[in-house]
Amino acid sequence: MRFQTAFGFDMRFPRILSAAAQRKLKAHLQRGGLVAYPTESCYGLGCLPERPAALKRLIRLKKRPQYKGLIVIGDDTGRLLPLLETLPPERQAELAAIWPAPKTFLLRVRPSVSPLLRGKGRSKLAVRVPAHSGARRLCRMLDTPLVSTSCNRAGKRVCKTEREVRRQFGRQVWVVGGQIGKQKTPSQIIDGDTGLRLR
Template identity: 65%
Template sequence: MKPFPRILAAADQRRLTAHLQRNGLVAYPTESCYGLGCLPTAVRAVKQLIRLKKRPQHKGMIVIGADFSQLQPLLRPSEKNAALLQQPQTLPTTFLLPASRKITPTLRGSRRNKLAVRIPAHAGAKRLCRMLQTPLVSTSCNQAGKKPCRSEREVRRLFGRRVWVVGGLVGRYKQPSRIIDGETGKRLR
Protein backbone atom coordinates (compact mmCIF):
# COMPACT_ATOMS: atom_id res chain seq x y z
CA MET A 1 0.00 0.00 0.00
CA LYS A 2 1.33 3.43 -0.91
CA PRO A 3 1.69 5.87 1.97
CA PHE A 4 -0.85 8.66 2.12
CA PRO A 5 -1.04 11.42 1.04
CA ARG A 6 -1.41 9.78 -2.33
CA ILE A 7 -1.87 12.38 -5.04
CA LEU A 8 -5.15 11.95 -6.87
CA ALA A 9 -4.93 12.45 -10.60
CA ALA A 10 -6.86 15.47 -11.86
CA ALA A 11 -9.50 13.21 -13.45
CA ASP A 12 -9.96 11.34 -10.16
CA GLN A 13 -10.29 14.63 -8.29
CA ARG A 14 -13.05 15.72 -10.69
CA ARG A 15 -14.84 12.36 -10.38
CA LEU A 16 -14.61 12.40 -6.59
CA THR A 17 -15.90 15.99 -6.47
CA ALA A 18 -18.85 15.03 -8.71
CA HIS A 19 -19.49 11.94 -6.53
CA LEU A 20 -19.65 14.11 -3.40
CA GLN A 21 -21.87 16.68 -5.10
CA ARG A 22 -24.30 13.84 -5.92
CA ASN A 23 -24.57 13.05 -2.16
CA GLY A 24 -21.85 10.40 -2.29
CA LEU A 25 -19.77 9.19 0.64
CA VAL A 26 -15.98 8.96 0.87
CA ALA A 27 -13.64 7.01 3.17
CA TYR A 28 -10.13 8.31 3.80
CA PRO A 29 -7.25 7.85 6.28
CA THR A 30 -7.12 10.09 9.35
CA GLU A 31 -4.99 10.29 12.50
CA SER A 32 -6.28 7.08 14.14
CA CYS A 33 -8.51 5.25 11.64
CA TYR A 34 -10.27 5.65 8.33
CA GLY A 35 -12.79 8.48 8.34
CA LEU A 36 -16.14 8.29 6.64
CA GLY A 37 -17.44 11.53 5.24
CA CYS A 38 -19.39 13.64 2.80
CA LEU A 39 -19.96 17.30 2.09
CA PRO A 40 -21.19 18.94 5.30
CA THR A 41 -23.76 20.94 3.33
CA ALA A 42 -25.28 17.82 1.71
CA VAL A 43 -28.11 16.95 4.12
CA ARG A 44 -29.12 13.83 2.16
CA ALA A 45 -25.53 12.56 2.25
CA VAL A 46 -25.25 13.19 6.01
CA LYS A 47 -28.50 11.24 6.56
CA GLN A 48 -27.21 8.43 4.33
CA LEU A 49 -23.97 8.32 6.33
CA ILE A 50 -25.94 8.09 9.59
CA ARG A 51 -28.00 5.18 8.21
CA LEU A 52 -24.93 3.39 6.83
CA LYS A 53 -23.16 3.61 10.19
CA LYS A 54 -26.35 2.77 12.12
CA ARG A 55 -25.47 5.80 14.24
CA PRO A 56 -27.97 7.48 16.59
CA GLN A 57 -29.39 10.52 14.80
CA HIS A 58 -29.17 12.84 17.80
CA LYS A 59 -25.35 12.76 17.80
CA GLY A 60 -23.52 15.48 15.92
CA MET A 61 -20.80 14.96 13.34
CA ILE A 62 -17.23 16.25 13.20
CA VAL A 63 -16.23 18.37 10.21
CA ILE A 64 -12.59 18.68 9.13
CA GLY A 65 -11.02 21.32 6.94
CA ALA A 66 -7.59 22.04 5.51
CA ASP A 67 -7.50 25.35 7.37
CA PHE A 68 -9.67 27.81 9.25
CA SER A 69 -10.93 29.46 6.06
CA GLN A 70 -12.67 26.20 5.04
CA LEU A 71 -14.38 25.83 8.42
CA GLN A 72 -15.22 29.50 8.98
CA PRO A 73 -18.49 29.51 6.93
CA LEU A 74 -19.86 26.74 9.17
CA LEU A 75 -19.28 28.71 12.37
CA ARG A 76 -20.60 31.89 13.94
CA PRO A 77 -18.10 34.71 13.40
CA SER A 78 -15.65 34.91 16.30
CA GLU A 79 -12.00 35.81 16.76
CA LYS A 80 -11.81 33.14 19.47
CA ASN A 81 -12.82 30.44 16.95
CA ALA A 82 -10.01 31.47 14.62
CA ALA A 83 -7.48 31.57 17.47
CA LEU A 84 -8.44 28.10 18.76
CA LEU A 85 -8.31 26.44 15.36
CA GLN A 86 -5.07 28.09 14.31
CA GLN A 87 -3.04 27.33 17.43
CA PRO A 88 -0.72 24.29 17.15
CA GLN A 89 -1.96 21.18 18.97
CA THR A 90 0.22 18.37 20.33
CA LEU A 91 -2.63 15.85 19.87
CA PRO A 92 -5.45 15.66 17.30
CA THR A 93 -8.03 18.04 18.77
CA THR A 94 -11.64 18.67 17.82
CA PHE A 95 -13.29 21.84 19.09
CA LEU A 96 -17.00 22.34 19.76
CA LEU A 97 -17.70 25.85 18.53
CA PRO A 98 -20.87 27.91 17.99
CA ALA A 99 -22.39 26.81 14.68
CA SER A 100 -23.67 29.10 11.99
CA ARG A 101 -27.46 29.30 11.96
CA LYS A 102 -27.37 27.64 8.52
CA ILE A 103 -26.05 24.37 9.99
CA THR A 104 -28.80 21.76 10.27
CA PRO A 105 -29.44 19.64 13.37
CA THR A 106 -28.59 16.60 11.23
CA LEU A 107 -24.97 17.80 11.15
CA ARG A 108 -24.55 19.48 14.55
CA GLY A 109 -26.80 17.10 16.51
CA SER A 110 -30.32 17.67 17.75
CA ARG A 111 -30.76 20.25 20.51
CA ARG A 112 -27.17 21.45 20.02
CA ASN A 113 -25.98 24.83 18.83
CA LYS A 114 -22.30 23.92 18.46
CA LEU A 115 -20.46 22.13 15.68
CA ALA A 116 -17.46 19.85 16.19
CA VAL A 117 -14.61 20.98 13.90
CA ARG A 118 -10.95 20.05 13.44
CA ILE A 119 -8.01 20.88 11.27
CA PRO A 120 -6.57 17.37 10.97
CA ALA A 121 -3.07 16.49 12.10
CA HIS A 122 -3.05 13.82 9.34
CA ALA A 123 -1.36 15.28 6.26
CA GLY A 124 -3.45 13.14 3.90
CA ALA A 125 -6.82 14.18 5.35
CA LYS A 126 -5.75 17.83 5.29
CA ARG A 127 -4.50 17.47 1.70
CA LEU A 128 -7.77 15.83 0.62
CA CYS A 129 -9.77 18.83 1.90
CA ARG A 130 -7.36 21.16 0.15
CA MET A 131 -7.52 19.23 -3.16
CA LEU A 132 -11.33 19.09 -3.07
CA GLN A 133 -11.51 22.72 -1.90
CA THR A 134 -14.11 21.83 0.73
CA PRO A 135 -14.42 20.69 4.34
CA LEU A 136 -15.61 17.12 4.91
CA VAL A 137 -17.69 15.36 7.51
CA SER A 138 -15.33 13.07 9.42
CA THR A 139 -16.69 10.25 11.52
CA SER A 140 -14.98 6.93 12.21
CA CYS A 141 -15.42 4.44 9.38
CA ASN A 142 -17.38 1.73 11.13
CA GLN A 143 -20.86 0.79 12.17
CA ALA A 144 -21.95 2.09 15.58
CA GLY A 145 -20.33 0.20 18.43
CA LYS A 146 -17.90 -1.69 16.15
CA LYS A 147 -14.16 -1.32 15.74
CA PRO A 148 -13.14 1.43 13.24
CA CYS A 149 -11.49 0.43 9.95
CA ARG A 150 -7.74 0.96 9.86
CA SER A 151 -7.06 -0.13 6.27
CA GLU A 152 -8.46 0.27 2.79
CA ARG A 153 -9.19 -3.48 2.73
CA GLU A 154 -11.29 -3.26 5.91
CA VAL A 155 -13.29 -0.35 4.48
CA ARG A 156 -14.00 -2.23 1.24
CA ARG A 157 -14.98 -5.39 3.16
CA LEU A 158 -17.42 -3.46 5.37
CA PHE A 159 -18.94 -0.99 2.90
CA GLY A 160 -18.09 -2.35 -0.55
CA ARG A 161 -19.01 0.03 -3.35
CA ARG A 162 -21.25 2.21 -1.18
CA VAL A 163 -18.34 4.59 -0.51
CA TRP A 164 -15.49 6.04 -2.59
CA VAL A 165 -12.25 4.93 -0.91
CA VAL A 166 -9.15 7.13 -0.94
CA GLY A 167 -6.35 4.70 -0.10
CA GLY A 168 -3.44 5.29 2.22
CA LEU A 169 -2.14 4.76 5.71
CA VAL A 170 -3.79 5.93 8.91
CA GLY A 171 -1.80 7.92 11.44
CA ARG A 172 -0.06 6.58 14.51
CA TYR A 173 -2.68 7.56 17.08
CA LYS A 174 -4.66 4.76 18.75
CA GLN A 175 -7.42 6.98 20.16
CA PRO A 176 -9.83 9.30 18.33
CA SER A 177 -9.25 13.05 18.57
CA ARG A 178 -9.89 14.66 21.89
CA ILE A 179 -12.92 16.95 21.96
CA ILE A 180 -12.75 20.30 23.74
CA ASP A 181 -15.63 22.71 24.26
CA GLY A 182 -14.22 25.91 22.74
CA GLU A 183 -16.23 28.18 25.01
CA THR A 184 -15.57 26.51 28.38
CA GLY A 185 -12.26 24.75 27.69
CA LYS A 186 -13.75 21.56 29.17
CA ARG A 187 -12.48 18.29 27.69
CA LEU A 188 -15.42 16.11 26.63
CA ARG A 189 -13.48 13.15 25.20
Protein backbone atom coordinates in the same frame (compact mmCIF):
# COMPACT_ATOMS: atom_id res chain seq x y z
CA MET B 1 -23.84 3.83 -4.26
CA ARG B 2 -22.20 1.43 -6.68
CA PHE B 3 -18.82 3.09 -6.82
CA GLN B 4 -15.50 2.12 -5.37
CA THR B 5 -11.92 3.11 -6.04
CA ALA B 6 -8.62 3.73 -4.31
CA PHE B 7 -5.91 6.28 -4.91
CA GLY B 8 -2.99 5.03 -2.86
CA PHE B 9 -2.87 8.01 -0.51
CA ASP B 10 0.07 7.80 1.87
CA MET B 11 -0.02 9.77 5.11
CA ARG B 12 3.60 10.93 4.81
CA PHE B 13 3.75 11.50 1.08
CA PRO B 14 0.17 11.92 -0.16
CA ARG B 15 -0.01 11.79 -3.91
CA ILE B 16 -1.81 14.44 -5.91
CA LEU B 17 -4.74 12.98 -7.83
CA SER B 18 -4.97 13.49 -11.55
CA ALA B 19 -7.34 16.22 -12.66
CA ALA B 20 -9.72 13.57 -14.02
CA ALA B 21 -9.75 11.64 -10.73
CA GLN B 22 -10.40 14.84 -8.78
CA ARG B 23 -13.35 15.68 -11.02
CA LYS B 24 -14.84 12.19 -10.57
CA LEU B 25 -14.51 12.31 -6.80
CA LYS B 26 -15.97 15.82 -6.62
CA ALA B 27 -18.92 14.73 -8.76
CA HIS B 28 -19.45 11.66 -6.56
CA LEU B 29 -19.59 13.85 -3.45
CA GLN B 30 -21.81 16.47 -5.11
CA ARG B 31 -24.29 13.67 -5.90
CA GLY B 32 -24.47 12.85 -2.19
CA GLY B 33 -21.87 10.09 -2.21
CA LEU B 34 -19.71 8.99 0.71
CA VAL B 35 -15.93 8.74 0.96
CA ALA B 36 -13.65 6.81 3.33
CA TYR B 37 -10.13 8.11 3.93
CA PRO B 38 -7.26 7.73 6.45
CA THR B 39 -7.10 10.00 9.49
CA GLU B 40 -4.97 10.14 12.64
CA SER B 41 -6.16 6.91 14.32
CA CYS B 42 -8.49 5.16 11.86
CA TYR B 43 -10.28 5.60 8.57
CA GLY B 44 -12.82 8.40 8.53
CA LEU B 45 -16.17 8.19 6.78
CA GLY B 46 -17.33 11.44 5.28
CA CYS B 47 -19.35 13.47 2.82
CA LEU B 48 -19.98 17.11 2.00
CA PRO B 49 -21.32 18.82 5.14
CA GLU B 50 -23.91 20.87 3.25
CA ARG B 51 -25.59 17.87 1.56
CA PRO B 52 -28.52 16.69 3.75
CA ALA B 53 -29.12 13.61 1.60
CA ALA B 54 -25.48 12.57 2.06
CA LEU B 55 -25.69 13.17 5.82
CA LYS B 56 -28.78 10.97 6.01
CA ARG B 57 -27.08 8.26 3.96
CA LEU B 58 -24.02 8.34 6.21
CA ILE B 59 -26.11 8.15 9.39
CA ARG B 60 -28.11 5.21 8.01
CA LEU B 61 -25.01 3.40 6.84
CA LYS B 62 -23.35 3.71 10.24
CA LYS B 63 -26.63 3.01 12.08
CA ARG B 64 -25.82 6.06 14.13
CA PRO B 65 -28.42 7.88 16.28
CA GLN B 66 -29.53 11.07 14.52
CA TYR B 67 -29.33 13.22 17.66
CA LYS B 68 -25.54 12.87 17.72
CA GLY B 69 -23.56 15.52 15.91
CA LEU B 70 -20.77 14.83 13.43
CA ILE B 71 -17.21 16.12 13.23
CA VAL B 72 -16.13 18.28 10.29
CA ILE B 73 -12.50 18.63 9.23
CA GLY B 74 -10.69 21.12 7.03
CA ASP B 75 -7.19 21.72 5.76
CA ASP B 76 -6.95 24.97 7.73
CA THR B 77 -8.99 27.11 10.10
CA GLY B 78 -10.34 29.27 7.29
CA ARG B 79 -11.94 26.28 5.61
CA LEU B 80 -14.15 25.75 8.68
CA LEU B 81 -15.17 29.35 9.34
CA PRO B 82 -18.19 29.45 6.95
CA LEU B 83 -19.91 26.86 9.17
CA LEU B 84 -19.31 28.74 12.41
CA GLU B 85 -20.56 31.86 14.07
CA THR B 86 -18.10 34.71 13.59
CA LEU B 87 -14.94 34.10 15.60
CA PRO B 88 -12.90 37.06 16.86
CA PRO B 89 -9.50 37.34 15.15
CA GLU B 90 -7.70 36.44 18.40
CA ARG B 91 -9.73 33.21 18.69
CA GLN B 92 -8.95 32.33 15.11
CA ALA B 93 -5.26 32.89 15.84
CA GLU B 94 -5.44 30.63 18.92
CA LEU B 95 -6.96 27.80 16.89
CA ALA B 96 -4.48 28.29 14.06
CA ALA B 97 -1.67 27.95 16.62
CA ILE B 98 -3.12 24.66 17.97
CA TRP B 99 -4.01 23.00 14.66
CA PRO B 100 -3.16 20.73 12.92
CA ALA B 101 -3.66 18.40 15.90
CA PRO B 102 -5.83 15.47 17.02
CA LYS B 103 -7.95 18.01 18.93
CA THR B 104 -11.57 18.61 18.00
CA PHE B 105 -13.25 21.76 19.31
CA LEU B 106 -16.97 22.34 19.84
CA LEU B 107 -17.60 25.84 18.51
CA ARG B 108 -20.79 27.83 18.08
CA VAL B 109 -22.37 27.08 14.73
CA ARG B 110 -24.39 29.17 12.29
CA PRO B 111 -28.16 28.56 12.63
CA SER B 112 -28.33 27.58 8.95
CA VAL B 113 -26.18 24.47 9.53
CA SER B 114 -28.26 21.29 9.42
CA PRO B 115 -29.21 19.61 12.72
CA LEU B 116 -28.08 16.37 11.04
CA LEU B 117 -24.57 17.81 11.14
CA ARG B 118 -24.48 19.62 14.49
CA GLY B 119 -26.84 17.26 16.32
CA LYS B 120 -30.50 17.81 17.18
CA GLY B 121 -30.96 20.72 19.57
CA ARG B 122 -27.26 21.56 19.64
CA SER B 123 -25.77 24.99 19.03
CA LYS B 124 -22.16 23.89 18.53
CA LEU B 125 -20.31 21.98 15.84
CA ALA B 126 -17.30 19.71 16.33
CA VAL B 127 -14.47 20.85 14.03
CA ARG B 128 -10.80 19.98 13.54
CA VAL B 129 -7.79 20.53 11.34
CA PRO B 130 -6.42 16.98 11.51
CA ALA B 131 -2.85 15.96 12.23
CA HIS B 132 -2.86 13.81 9.11
CA SER B 133 -1.38 15.30 5.97
CA GLY B 134 -3.42 13.07 3.66
CA ALA B 135 -6.74 14.11 5.21
CA ARG B 136 -5.76 17.79 5.02
CA ARG B 137 -4.64 17.43 1.43
CA LEU B 138 -7.91 15.74 0.51
CA CYS B 139 -9.86 18.76 1.81
CA ARG B 140 -7.52 21.13 0.00
CA MET B 141 -7.75 19.13 -3.21
CA LEU B 142 -11.54 19.04 -3.09
CA ASP B 143 -11.73 22.68 -1.94
CA THR B 144 -14.20 21.82 0.82
CA PRO B 145 -14.47 20.73 4.45
CA LEU B 146 -15.48 17.09 4.96
CA VAL B 147 -17.53 15.25 7.51
CA SER B 148 -15.22 12.94 9.48
CA THR B 149 -16.79 10.24 11.61
CA SER B 150 -15.15 6.92 12.40
CA CYS B 151 -15.47 4.44 9.56
CA ASN B 152 -17.52 1.65 11.11
CA ARG B 153 -21.06 0.56 11.72
CA ALA B 154 -22.38 1.17 15.22
CA GLY B 155 -20.96 -1.46 17.56
CA LYS B 156 -18.39 -2.69 15.03
CA ARG B 157 -14.63 -2.23 15.13
CA VAL B 158 -13.32 0.92 13.46
CA CYS B 159 -11.61 0.37 10.12
CA LYS B 160 -7.86 0.86 10.17
CA THR B 161 -7.02 -0.43 6.70
CA GLU B 162 -8.45 -0.13 3.22
CA ARG B 163 -9.27 -3.86 3.30
CA GLU B 164 -11.33 -3.44 6.47
CA VAL B 165 -13.27 -0.57 4.90
CA ARG B 166 -14.11 -2.70 1.89
CA ARG B 167 -15.08 -5.63 4.10
CA GLN B 168 -17.57 -3.55 6.11
CA PHE B 169 -18.92 -1.32 3.37
CA GLY B 170 -18.20 -2.94 0.03
CA ARG B 171 -19.14 -0.64 -2.82
CA GLN B 172 -21.20 1.75 -0.75
CA VAL B 173 -18.34 4.24 -0.29
CA TRP B 174 -15.52 5.65 -2.42
CA VAL B 175 -12.27 4.58 -0.76
CA VAL B 176 -9.19 6.77 -0.68
CA GLY B 177 -6.55 4.24 0.34
CA GLY B 178 -3.51 4.97 2.48
CA GLN B 179 -1.96 4.71 5.92
CA ILE B 180 -3.66 5.94 9.04
CA GLY B 181 -1.66 7.95 11.55
CA LYS B 182 0.00 6.67 14.72
CA GLN B 183 -2.61 8.08 17.11
CA LYS B 184 -3.91 5.24 19.29
CA THR B 185 -7.12 6.92 20.39
CA PRO B 186 -9.74 9.14 18.74
CA SER B 187 -9.18 12.88 18.78
CA GLN B 188 -9.83 14.79 21.96
CA ILE B 189 -13.09 16.74 22.01
CA ILE B 190 -12.90 20.07 23.81
CA ASP B 191 -15.66 22.59 24.49
CA GLY B 192 -14.50 25.78 22.82
CA ASP B 193 -16.20 28.02 25.38
CA THR B 194 -15.21 26.35 28.65
CA GLY B 195 -12.06 24.47 27.65
CA LEU B 196 -13.58 21.35 29.24
CA ARG B 197 -12.36 18.13 27.69
CA LEU B 198 -15.35 15.94 26.81
CA ARG B 199 -13.43 12.99 25.33
